Amino acid sequence: MTENQKTSQEGNINLQIDKIKKQIGEANAQIKKYVEKRNQLHGQARKSREEVNQIKTERDALNEKVKLLKEQRDLVRVKATPIMEEVNAIDEKIAELKKNVPRVSQRELQEELDAIEWKISTTSLDLQEEKRLVGDVKELEIQLKSYKKIDKKHQKINELLTQCKAIDAQAGVYHKELTDLAKKSQELHATMMEKVNTVKRDRAEADSLHQAFVKAKEQNTLWYEQIKQLIDQNRGLRVTIREYDLAKRKEEDAKRQEEQAKWKEVQAQRAVKEKEIKEKIGSEAKEKLQRGEKVNWDEFQMMLGDDEEDDSETQD
Secondary structure, three states: OOHHHHHHHHHHHHHHHHHHHHHHHHHHHHHHHHHHHHHHHHHHHHHHHHHHHHHHHHHHHHHHHHHHHHHHHHHHHHHHHHHHHHHHHHHHHHHHHHHHOOOOOHHHHHHHHHHHHHHHHHOOOOHHHHHHHHHHHHHHHHHHHHHHHHHHHHHHHHHHHHHHHHHHHHHHHHHHHHHHHHHHHHHHHHHHHHHHHHHHHHHHHHHHHHHHHHHHHHHHHHHHHHHHHHHHHHHHHHHHHHHHHHHHHHHHHHHHHHHHHHHHHHHHHHHHHHHHHHHHHHHHHHHHHHOOOOOOHHHHHHHHHHHHHHHHHHHO
């Protein structure tokens, strides 16, 4: 393989390395997006989870109120049971009393009684007629007494039904309140479930992004390995080229020995001069520091160089 071929191959390897580095750069940019989006979704999921817990607490509190109102409603309704039992018992008594009332209506009996009493009080009667009419009055009063008992029973029933209506009204208040709260609880539950589903979706997407992130990192690792292999190839080519150059130089060394000797002498003189300058600058920098003055970076480096040389001479 000629030197030009080796140089061309080295250039091709460098192009491959640059191409892979570009791919890695693009992948790293995508990885950054994956991480940012994943972290954003995790943040959204945490926030939604907190909202879910808050809604759940509110919903559970409403459910407790609904439960309490149901108990209160049922307790109120229980009070109506003995009242209605009493109403039924009175109805049975009314049915029994109706069996003993005459076929004539209460209104007709009352009109007849009122007429007789009016006649007794306004008409001059003989003793026999008066006794007969008084007897009729007593008979009518006996007949009306059953109707009056029935009237009292009906009045009692009306009172009891009024109590039941009040109980039903109170139970209705409890029922309406618990119904409204139950509806609100259902709405909160629906909202909570939407949030839960949102959390699931965000977590699933975050997991997917994390997997993409892992795969991208793995791909980067493969690309880095490829770069390493190409660099190794490049290094091998450079070693070969270096060996070729060294061989070529050896052929020319004989011709350049005299020039190199002169060049080395000049370099030695220059090195001595540079050393003297460095020692001087380093010495001056130490003096500055001792006086509390500032030194620049170059002076500081020169001073350190003096110290290192002093340490080397001490060890020697």
